[in-house]
Amino acid sequence: MAKxxxxxxxxxxxxxxxxxxxxxxxxxxxxSFLSLFLLALVNMAPLMPWLVLPVSTPYSxxxxxxxxxxxxxxxxxxxxxxxxxxxxxxxxxxxxxxPSGFIQDILSEVKRKHTTITPETHSWMKNIKYLILGAILLxxxxxxxxxxxxxxxxxxxxxxxxxxxxxxxxxxxxxxFILIPESVKQLQQWMATSPLIPLExxxxxxxxxxxxxxxxxxxxxxxxxxxxxxPRFWCLYFCPMGAxxxxxxxxxxLGMRRDITKCTRVRACVEKCPMRVRILDLPWEKFNDPECTxxxxxxxxxxxxxxxxxxP
Amino acid sequence: MExxxxxxxxxxxxxxxxxxxxxxxxxxLLDEITALLFNVGKTSLP
Numbered sequence: 001m002a003k004x005x006x007x008x009x010x011x012x013x014x015x016x017x018x019x020x021x022x023x024x025x026x027x028x029x030x031x032s033f034l035s036l037f038l039l040a041l042v043n044m045a046p047l048m049p050w051l052v053l054p055v056s057t058p059y060s061x062x063x064x065x066x067x068x069x070x071x072x073x074x075x076x077x078x079x080x081x082x083x084x085x086x087x088x089x090x091x092x093x094x095x096x097x098x099p100s101g102f103i104q105d106i107l108s109e110v111k112r113k114h115t116t117i118t119p120e121t122h123s124w125m126k127n128i129k130y131l132i133l134g135a136i137l138l139x140x141x142x143x144x145x146x147x148x149x150x151x152x153x154x155x156x157x158x159x160x161x162x163x164x165x166x167x168x169x170x171x172x173x174x175x176x177f178i179l180i181p182e183s184v185k186q187l188q189q190w191m192a193t194s195p196l197i198p199l200e201x202x203x204x205x206x207x208x209x210x211x212x213x214x215x216x217x218x219x220x221x222x223x224x225x226x227x228x229x230x231p232r233f234w235c236l237y238f239c240p241m242g243a244x245x246x247x248x249x250x251x252x253x254l255g256m257r258r259d260i261t262k263c264t265r266v267r268a269c270v271e272k273c274p275m276r277v278r279i280l281d282l283p284w285e286k287f288n289d290p291e292c293t294x295x296x297x298x299x300x301x302x303x304x305x306x307x308x309x310x311x312p
Numbered sequence: 313m314e315x316x317x318x319x320x321x322x323x324x325x326x327x328x329x330x331x332x333x334x335x336x337x338x339x340x341l342l343d344e345i346t347a348l349l350f351n352v353g354k355t356s357l358p
Binding site: 040041060063064067068073076077079080081082083084087088164165168178248250251252253312 | 315316318319322323325326327329330332333336338339341342345346348349350351
C-alpha cells in the first residue's frame with residue numbers, strides 16, 4: 001500500500017522527466033569525454049595539443065603516475081590532478097568523466113534485471129581493488145626507488161611488460177581502446193599484403209601470438225560480460241584508480257545531503273544506486289561514502305526529492 | 313572538523329605539486345608520457 005502511494009506521488013511529480021534530465025546531462029558529459037579520449041587516441045594530439053590535457057589529466061592520471069615512476073620522474077602532475085580533483089569534486093570523475101564507466105553504464109542497460117551479489121560477498125569483494133592498488137604502488141614505487149639509486153635496470157628487465165605501467169598493461173580499458181583497434185589495423189595491413197594462406201599455417205600463426213595477448217582479451221571479455229549482469233562491476237571490485245579516489249573521497253568537499261524532513265525511507269535511492277551505497281545508514285547532514293560517484297541516480301530515484309549534492 | 317583540516321592539507325599538497333610541476337615543466341612531458349602509455353597498450357602480432 002505504502003509502495004503504491006509512493007509510486008502515485010512519484011508520477012504526480014513527473015520523476016521520469018527529471019530523471020531523463022539528469023541522466024541526459026551525465027550521458028552528455030560522458031560522451032564528450034569519450035570523444036576527447038578517442039580523438040587523442042587517433043593521434044589528433046599533435047594537431048590539437050589541448051587534447052592531451054583532459055586525457056592525460058585527470059582521466060589517465062593513474063596511468064601517467066605509473067609511467068612517470070618507471071622513467072623515473074617524480075609524478076607531480078598526476079598527484080596534483082588526483083588530489084585536487086578528488087578533494088574538490090569527490091569521485092565524480094568516475095560518474096561523469098571516465099570512458100570505461102560510461103561503457104559499463106551502457107552495458108548495464110542491456111539487461112533489465114541484474115544479478116544480485118549478497119552483501120557479504122560484496123563487502124569482501126570490494127577490497128580486491130585496494131589489494132590491486134597496493135600491489136601496483138609497491139611495484140611502481142620500488143622500481144622508481146631502485147632506478148633512482150642506480151640499480152634498477154635488472155629489476156626493470158625482470159618486470160618485463162609490467163615495468164612501464166603495471167595496471168595499464170592488463171587493464172580492459174587499454175585492451176578495448178588500444179589493443180583491439182591496433183590489432184585490427186595490423187590484421188588489415190597483413191591481409192592486404194599477404195595472399196590467402198592454408199589453415200595449417202594460420203594455426204601456426206595463432207600459436208605464435210604471445211599468450212599475454214589472450215590473457216588481456218579474457219580480462220576485457222570478463223569486464224564486458226560482468227558489466228551486463230552487475231552494474232559498474234569493474235569500478236566496484238577491480239579498478240585501482242577507483243580505489244585511490246575512494247580513499248580520498250572521505251575528505252572530499254563535495255558530498256550528498258539527505259533531508260530527513262522529506263525522507264520517507266522508501267529505499268528507492270538505495271535500490272537505484274549502481275555503487276550499492278547504503279544511503280539510509282549514513283549521516284544525513286552530509287555523506288561521502290568511499291563508493292559514491294556522485295552520479296545523482298539517487299536524486300532522480302527519490303520521490304520526495306530528499307537528496308541533493310552538498311558543497312563544501 | 314577533522315575532515316575539513318585533512319581536506320585543506322591535501323588541497324595545499326595538491327596545489328604545491330601543481331606549482332612544482334609547472335615550475336619543472338612537467339606539462340611539456342605529457343606528449344611523451346601519453347605516447348609511452350599508448351605503446352604499453354599495444355601487443356604486436358607476429
